[in-house]
Amino acid sequence: MKKIFLIIFFITLLFADSIEDVKAKIVKNIAHIFTKCKVVKVYTDDPYFFDIFQSNTKIKRVNDCKDADIILTKNSKDIKNICKKRKAYIFSTRYNDYKKSINFDLGAFFWQKGRPTLLINRYMINKMHIHIPDSYKKFLD
Amino acid sequence: MKNIILPIIFLAVALQANTDIDILLANLAQNDDLSNQTKKESAGYLKVYTRSDLDRMKIRSLKELIEQIPFIRYRENRTGYTDPFYTPYQPSLSNGIKVFIDDRELIAPFNGNGLQLFGQMGLEFIDHIEIYMGIPSQSFGLSPATITIKCYTKKPEREQTNVVGISAGSYNSNREYIYSANVLSGLSYLIYFSKDDNNFKKIHFNGSTLSKNKHIKNFYGKISKGNLTFDINIAKAKMDNFMGNSFNIDPANTPRVDVNYFYGGIYYSNEENGIKSSINYSTSLAKAFEDSKTILGLYPIPTPPYYFLYHNAFYKLKENVANIKLSKIFKIKNNKLILGLRGRLKDFKVKDAKLDNLTISNTLGYNKEAILSFSGEDNYLINQSNLLTISLLLNKYNENSVVKNYDALSSRVGYIYHAGNFTSKSFAFYGETIPSMKVLYRNRAIYHQNSDPKKTKEIALSTKFIYKTDKFDASLLYGHTITKHDLYFDGSKYVTTKHQNIHDLFSCRYNYNFNYLNKLSFNAWVSFANNKNLQVNRRYKNYGGYISLFNKIGKFNLYNNLVYKKWDGVSRKEWNFNSTITYLYSRNLTLFAKVNNLFDHSLYDNYYSINPLTNTKTYLSPTESIGRSLFLGLEYQF
Numbered sequence: 001m002k003k004i005f006l007i008i009f010f011i012t013l014l015f016a017d018s019i020e021d022v023k024a025k026i027v028k029n030i031a032h033i034f035t036k037c038k039v040v041k042v043y044t045d046d047p048y049f050f051d052i053f054q055s056n057t058k059i060k061r062v063n064d065c066k067d068a069d070i071i072l073t074k075n076s077k078d079i080k081n082i083c084k085k086r087k088a089y090i091f092s093t094r095y096n097d098y099k100k101s102i103n104f105d106l107g108a109f110f111w112q113k114g115r116p117t118l119l120i121n122r123y124m125i126n127k128m129h130i131h132i133p134d135s136y137k138k139f140l141d
Numbered sequence: 142m143k144n145i146i147l148p149i150i151f152l153a154v155a156l157q158a159n160t161d162i163d164i165l166l167a168n169l170a171q172n173d174d175l176s177n178q179t180k181k182e183s184a185g186y187l188k189v190y191t192r193s194d195l196d197r198m199k200i201r202s203l204k205e206l207i208e209q210i211p212f213i214r215y216r217e218n219r220t221g222y223t224d225p226f227y228t229p230y231q232p233s234l235s236n237g238i239k240v241f242i243d244d245r246e247l248i249a250p251f252n253g254n255g256l257q258l259f260g261q262m263g264l265e266f267i268d269h270i271e272i273y274m275g276i277p278s279q280s281f282g283l284s285p286a287t288i289t290i291k292c293y294t295k296k297p298e299r300e301q302t303n304v305v306g307i308s309a310g311s312y313n314s315n316r317e318y319i320y321s322a323n324v325l326s327g328l329s330y331l332i333y334f335s336k337d338d339n340n341f342k343k344i345h346f347n348g349s350t351l352s353k354n355k356h357i358k359n360f361y362g363k364i365s366k367g368n369l370t371f372d373i374n375i376a377k378a379k380m381d382n383f384m385g386n387s388f389n390i391d392p393a394n395t396p397r398v399d400v401n402y403f404y405g406g407i408y409y410s411n412e413e414n415g416i417k418s419s420i421n422y423s424t425s426l427a428k429a430f431e432d433s434k435t436i437l438g439l440y441p442i443p444t445p446p447y448y449f450l451y452h453n454a455f456y457k458l459k460e461n462v463a464n465i466k467l468s469k470i471f472k473i474k475n476n477k478l479i480l481g482l483r484g485r486l487k488d489f490k491v492k493d494a495k496l497d498n499l500t501i502s503n504t505l506g507y508n509k510e511a512i513l514s515f516s517g518e519d520n521y522l523i524n525q526s527n528l529l530t531i532s533l534l535l536n537k538y539n540e541n542s543v544v545k546n547y548d549a550l551s552s553r554v555g556y557i558y559h560a561g562n563f564t565s566k567s568f569a570f571y572g573e574t575i576p577s578m579k580v581l582y583r584n585r586a587i588y589h590q591n592s593d594p595k596k597t598k599e600i601a602l603s604t605k606f607i608y609k610t611d612k613f614d615a616s617l618l619y620g621h622t623i624t625k626h627d628l629y630f631d632g633s634k635y636v637t638t639k640h641q642n643i644h645d646l647f648s649c650r651y652n653y654n655f656n657y658l659n660k661l662s663f664n665a666w667v668s669f670a671n672n673k674n675l676q677v678n679r680r681y682k683n684y685g686g687y688i689s690l691f692n693k694i695g696k697f698n699l700y701n702n703l704v705y706k707k708w709d710g711v712s713r714k715e716w717n718f719n720s721t722i723t724y725l726y727s728r729n730l731t732l733f734a735k736v737n738n739l740f741d742h743s744l745y746d747n748y749y750s751i752n753p754l755t756n757t758k759t760y761l762s763p764t765e766s767i768g769r770s771l772f773l774g775l776e777y778q779f
Binding site: 018019022023025026029094095096110111112113114115117118119135136139 | 162169170172192193196268295299300301302304323324728778
């Protein structure tokens with residue numbers, strides 16, 4: 001019986017995060033599909049993601065999109081124009097914006113139908129010859 | 142013990158097969174649920190149904206949630222409307238359950254409570270629901286209620302979609318709905334329309350067919366920009382009134398009421414300066430008809446034989462409510478002070494009322510109630526572990542015509558202690574409730590009384606202990622309530638009781654999160670009543686509880702729920718099993734199957750009708766407010 005409770009206890013320990021931590025982990029996990037950097041440099045203009053840098057040391061905020069490994073934006077087209085020379089991984093944080101930017105956004109991470117939604121743009125993945133881990137293939141759009 | 146624990150462990154371990162990203166997304170959905178922005182822990186004892194819960198339950202109406210609230214049971218009155226405190230021939234308890242949609246209180250001016258109309262409506266435009274038990278904060282509504290249900294509409298920023306859904310099931314019931322919600326150039330909108338054919342098992346009695354079928358079309362729209370929100374709600378309903386009011390339960394045709402409802406409101410909310418204000422208006426027109434093969438009713442008249450027997454009745458009832466509200470939050474050192482001023486104007490008009498060929502008019506002239514209300518609430522944070530909350534509500538009711546004016550006071554003191562994983566909440570409440578306009582009107586106009594019933598007074602003491610970790614929370618609740626001057630109908634008029642009605646309530650709850658995709662919820666409760674107004678059977682006991690399990694296995698979402706209840710005076714125990722299986726075919730298409738009350742074993746209702754001429758009771762065979770039903774449906778987003 002003791003063993004049983006120990007197993008429950010360890011399962012219990014697996015999960016304990018603040019909202020900022022969870023958002024940061026999701027962004028870090030997405031970024032690690034495309035980059036091997038230990039510390040991921042993130043540029044964002046969406047206030048929803050401003051707090052993700054508080055506790056997670058493995059992602060770092062940059063103020064210039066040209067320095068970023070991954071960009072989280074509400075306005076992909078403007079960002080694309082600003083960061084023309086940089087091979088930036090752009091993730092949109094609005095569904096409408098993503099649909100308009102399907103030719104260059106790598107994906108989207110946004111709230112839809114009341115739940116957080118992750119989409120990875122199949123067209124761009126094929127174009128850029130990026131290998132997607134099996135666990136992420138269900139997010140291909 | 143092993144038989145219970147081992148399957149749970151195997152399930153928990155098996156669920157680790159869900160990938161990290163799935164769990165992270167589910168974790169975010171739960172922890173960043175909009176209820177975290179709206180719920181008010183200091184307001185009372187709270188149970189939240191998050192967006193994720195409602196999605197997985199696929200609930201069709203509030204009916205399914207009301208049945209899970211401790212200490213009460215879901216009931217429908219003799220006309221088939223939601224009324225958990227229904228007692229034959231007794232006035233509806235106007236402060237029993239109050240329902241809000243965002244900041245709008247659902248009100249039916251004549252009956253006092255909007256739950257009857259909205260209790261069985263579709264909820265696909267609702268994001269999450271908070272249920273506050275035990276007379277919550279007076280800052281919610283204009284008068285306190287034992288249970289407050291707050292439904293929050295979907296937030297366009299969290300939707301960004303268009304959805305169409307259909308479902309069909311038992312007794313040819315079906316529902317179709319469509320909604321669109323998005324943000325365009327800083328303007329956010331939500332538009333929802335549903336068409337609902339809600340059919341139930343018909344009962345054949347005395348050669349008559351009794352039906353509770355309801356056909357409802359409902360439109361809701363909301364537009365927000367900056368601090369301003371404008372919303373409207375239009376509903377059109379055709380409802381069969383079940384038993385109706387005939388003396389011998391023998392309607393010749395199905396009693397029926399057609400309702401047209403309109404609501405519009407403007408809301409201003411500024412988080413920075415703490416000001417909230419709103420103005421809203423609602424109007425409804427109900428057309429009711431019923432008849433009887435023998436006698437439908439008896440109408441008192443001033444000349445011998447002092448009553449008039451009628452066989453059919455028709456009337457139109459128009460009701461209007463206008464609300465205005467202003468509140469401001471002051472933050473002074475460790476105090477959060479909320480001051481509010483509210484005004485409400487209610488009126489009703491009975492038109493074209495006919496009992497057989499006799500035209501009935503409102504000779505009393507009573508048809509308006511104006512309420513002015515002041516509320517104050519202070520939350521004083523003594524230190525990081527101790528919070529003191531004090532609130533006060535003063536209502537002045539101005540009734541027109543000969544009906545007397547009322548004043549009603551309610552106040553509440555609460556203490557919340559929080560340290561580490563442990564929290565305790567304790568509240569003491571005193572409140573006064575006045576009779577509904579329907580009671581005031583009928584008492585004078587129909588029962589020819591020269592005075593009005595007294596206010597009902599209630600004292601409630603309660604305490605709850607909660608232990609919460611990231612994985613689970615467990616709580617124990619005790620409540621003690623004393624009511625005095627309970628309103629009742631003695632056969633010839635509305636009066637109030639002389640003695641106390643005492644309730645002792647115990648509840649325990651346990652919620653366990655396996656991993657955000659899978660969770661377990663358990664509740665058990667018992668209530669003891671001592672109604673000193675009763676000559677016999679003054680002490681009685683009810684008990685019950687539920688267990689709910691939410692699981693995600695691959696592309697399937699599973700919701701299983703079992704409600705158990707034992708109710709004093711009801712011969713059958715309730716074993717109400719509900720289940721929903723949702724198949725996520727793709728990101729855009731969801732299919733589901735849902736069953737309510739699979740064992741067809743819910744509590745019986747013992748409906749009856751009294752014939753005052755012969756002093757006989759006609760009992761309807763035991764029937765249930767919650768019947769067995771099965772639905773299949775799909776939802777598609779585009």
